[in-house]
């Protein structure tokens with residue numbers, strides 16, 4: 427088969443991104459009788475178990491910039507973040523009618539409430555509020571989380587009408603290990619040569635992984651890396667920034683483009699943490715539930731989305747990412763009203779200020795339309811870094 431150009435691959439990803447009816451997931455389901463689709467919201471769920479059940483994990487990241495929210499506003503206050511309202515809009519307008527179950531990870535009260543609303547609205551569907559431990563000791567959080575994983579597995583077994591074996595979960599862990607390796611390859615490639623992998627492209631590539639089966643997404647990333655590596659693209663005089671805080675409701679793609687156009691190469695981000703939550707490979711033999719639990723407790727990413735009990739360590743992951751990626755500064759970009767992102771921000775900012783690391787803060791909604799102020803803010807940020815930070 428003829429390999430596709432970067433432009434063709436990105437156009438494919440854009441098509442998936444634009445399609446709020448999830449045609450690819452619908453086709454996957456229709457291709458074989460009995461197939462099931464499990465939707466999940468940010469930030470992290472163990473997709474390995476869904477995959478082992480023979481089901482498709484489908485990332486639901488809100489309705490995006492173009493969806494008009496009419497029904498969703500009846501369920502939530504209009505001033506809170508937009509993702510719960512646009513997700514309800516997706517559901518009540520039938521765009522998720524093919525989805526057999528939904529998972530709501532415990533990221534905040536808004537998502538917790540959404541899981542309750544879902545149970546009231548869709549009584550015949552599988553709904554799981556997926557609780558994650560905030561205590562990372564094996565004897566406390568580990569016991570709790572192992573039980574949570576087992577309950578989740580049993581729920582899917584009832585839905586699938588069959589047992590999910592340890593061997594099947596171990597195979598699926600292997601599939602996601604490989605997927606995560608290639609996700610990390612893409613991130614490393616962009617950090618090394620950001621002009622060759624613009625962030626809007628990387629973003630679309632990762633969004634495709636929210637819809638496609640992981641095996642297909644892995645092939646897509648490999649194809650992209652080969653095509654992007656071979657393509658000559660002009661290097662801009664941009665500074666290098668980390669973008670943090672955008673782990674749940676996603677910014678409009680125009681915002682990501684605006685940051686780069688105005689002079690900021692994004693060399694790391696936390697857009698879709700589910701892709702990168704676990705660090706390194708999870709063992710593919712032995713007790714898979716125990717292995718997934720151990721990976722979550724002891725080898726998972728530190729972010730604003732995860733509790734850090736040791737105040738001295740708070741924000742250390744950000745400083746480490748700045749060092750590792752050779753970043754000149756940080757953009758705190760958080761959804762309006764996002765408690766987890768905005769409550770952490772002052773503590774992160776104080777760590778940066780102590781080290782005189784430049785930063786700016788901004789807030790957005792998934793349907794923010796005015797990019798000129800963003801461009802001016804990030805453009806001025808980039809200029810000030812170049813003028814006064816020696817970048």
Ligand code: SF4
Pocket residue numbers: 507508509510533534535536537674675761763764765766767
């Ligand atoms: S954007 Fe923030 S506040 Fe809103 S649902 Fe997501 S984590 Fe919760």
